[in-house]
Amino acid sequence: MIYLDHNATTPLNGQVLEAMLPYLQTFYGNPSSLYRAGRVVRSALETAREQVATLVGVQPTQVVFTSGGTEANNLAFKGIAPVRKIAISAIEHPSILETALSLKQNDVFVDTVPVDSEGLFNTQAIENLAKDGVEMVSLMLANNETGVIQNIAKISKSLRKQGVIVHTDAVQALAKIPIDFNQLGVHLMSLSSHKIYGPKGCGALIFEQGLELHSLITGGGQEHELRAGTENVAAIIGFGCAAELAAKSLASGQKKILNLRKILESELITIPGLQIFSEQQQRLPNTVQFGLPDIDGEMLLMQLDQKGIAVSSGSACSSGAGAASHVLIAMGVEQALAKSAIRISLGQENTEEEITTFVQTLKSLVSIP
Numbered sequence: 493m494i495y496l497d498h499n500a501t502t503p504l505n506g507q508v509l510e511a512m513l514p515y516l517q518t519f520y521g522n523p524s525s526l527y528r529a530g531r532v533v534r535s536a537l538e539t540a541r542e543q544v545a546t547l548v549g550v551q552p553t554q555v556v557f558t559s560g561g562t563e564a565n566n567l568a569f570k571g572i573a574p575v576r577k578i579a580i581s582a583i584e585h586p587s588i589l590e591t592a593l594s595l596k597q598n599d600v601f602v603d604t605v606p607v608d609s610e611g612l613f614n615t616q617a618i619e620n621l622a623k624d625g626v627e628m629v630s631l632m633l634a635n636n637e638t639g640v641i642q643n644i645a646k647i648s649k650s651l652r653k654q655g656v657i658v659h660t661d662a663v664q665a666l667a668k669i670p671i672d673f674n675q676l677g678v679h680l681m682s683l684s685s686h687k688i689y690g691p692k693g694c695g696a697l698i699f700e701q702g703l704e705l706h707s708l709i710t711g712g713g714q715e716h717e718l719r720a721g722t723e724n725v726a727a728i729i730g731f732g733c734a735a736e737l738a739a740k741s742l743a744s745g746q747k748k749i750l751n752l753r754k755i756l757e758s759e760l761i762t763i764p765g766l767q768i769f770s771e772q773q774q775r776l777p778n779t780v781q782f783g784l785p786d787i788d789g790e791m792l793l794m795q796l797d798q799k800g801i802a803v804s805s806g807s808a809c810s811s812g813a814g815a816a817s818h819v820l821i822a823m824g825v826e827q828a829l830a831k832s833a834i835r836i837s838l839g840q841e842n843t844e845e846e847i848t849t850f851v852q853t854l855k856s857l858v859s860i861p
């Protein structure tokens with residue numbers, strides 16, 4: 493298989509697996525137990541917390557481990573002291589969109605920040621949020637479909653001054669671009685392990701010291717009373733290891749991946765009518781999403797699958813649903829073109845040969861000689 497869908501998930505890194513195995517086999521103590529077998533696991537858990545904290549430039553006490561990016565997004569919104577008005581952008585991941593919708597049912601007003609045709613947040617709409625009484629916003633750092641990177645540091649600087657709480661979903665940006673929580677200036681930030689070659693079912697919410705946050709899951713006082721339940725030890729240790737590896741290889745790894753993307757894009761643009769979405773914008777080094785007139789994206793995805801190539805027709809969560817990408821629709825892309833969209837997200841193990849094979853296969857499927 494040629495795997496070109498790393499924004500959906502990444503393969504587990506071999507070193508990460510090695511780091512996890514002892515905590516599935518030998519060290520099975522409960523990290524909350526006071527005897528030695530528990531303390532050994534507690535210590536490993538705290539090392540993982542440090543590794544994740546280091547990757548984003550915070551103190552370990554600012555990290556709460558969750559079951560993934562989805563739970564971190566839920567905790568950000570629902571764990572904050574009750575607010576009456578929130579805002580999200582139109583291109584957020586379903587774990588933000590649906591969470592906002594569920595709050596709406598509890599009489600919370602929800603504003604939506606539109607994007608322009610390039611997928612950038614409308615700055616005027618953001619400037620008006622505080623005046624409109626919005627108390628908390630969630631604006632993603634990088635989009636999972638187009639890869640567009642937003643200027644969150646600038647946005648949060650102005651919103652923070654006006655007393656608005658800022659959350660950013662940094663799930664897709666993590667380990668693809670450098671992230672410094674303090675430089676971003678946000679109050680809350682969501683992360684996920686399986687997008688950075690760590691295990692699935694693990695993530696974290698990063699929060700500003702002193703911010704009032706409440707647990708959504710009640711029980712024992714784990715995770716500094718912010719998430720009850722015995723920790724998913726092996727997964728957290730895997731996430732920590734993946735974070736440490738990412739910190740070491742981020743610059744060189746992403747340079748290689750960007751190079752591959754440039755080769756890919758130079759080939760793609762030779763296909764008549766092909767349009768790369770947000771082409772001129774600053775995007776994640778690994779991501780390119782394109783549309784092809786008169787092509788059904790889901791059908792093309794299946795045909796590529798038959799040839800052993802895995803791509804996405806949008807975000808993994810909406811694949812198979814048959815609906816056009818809400819991100820592209822928010823950007824004003826016409827329905828038919830949005831429905832033709834294919835997203836390629838490259839990863840560490842991809843090679844130039846794989847790119848060549850993909851482009852040749854794509855061209856043969858869309859009948860380009």
Ligand code: PLP
Nearest residue numbers: 560561562585636661663664684
């Ligand atoms: N946020 C974004 C931007 C994502 O792309 C994803 C996953 O695709 C998530 C959140 C959810 O993360 P998880 O799969 O860890 O729940």
